[in-house]
Amino acid sequence: MKRLDVVRLILGGLVSAIIIYLIETVTNAVVLGRDWQDWSAIARTAFVMPSGTVSMIHWGLQTLIAGIAGTFIYAGIRTWVGANLRAAWISGVIVWAIGWLGMSMDKMAMGIEPHKMIHYNLLAALIACLLGQVVASFIYKDRAE
Structure with missing residues (x-):
């Protein structure tokens, strides 16, 4: 029976997280940058919006957990x-x-984000999660008992 290699698991997860974070960042900053600016201007009247730094930290933690x-x-x-x-x-x-x-189902049900932004993020995240896990699969190997 083989044992879980925690070091390789964390390393694979970290690399996967970096891949997801980069793809999501390009999607949101470059592809959807103007859409986010327009939405944020409207949303600030209804929500307390965190600073850009706080948002980036939260997204970084989300991708680390996902990876x-x-x-x-x-x-x-x-x-x-x-x-x-x-x-x-x-x-x-x-x-x-x-x-x-x-x-995304929650966001669409509550109508708190435009569907275009949700759909683009869903597609980008799917590509990012698949690519991240493919790379992580080359890093992770079980440890022999």
């Missing part, structure tokens, strides 16, 4: 699915569904 959780899921399912890209894709989809799809 580590995804790598942990990958480590758990690789014995059943195999240590292959299929396991990485499955873990990426699971993290995306829990971390982004579920949250």
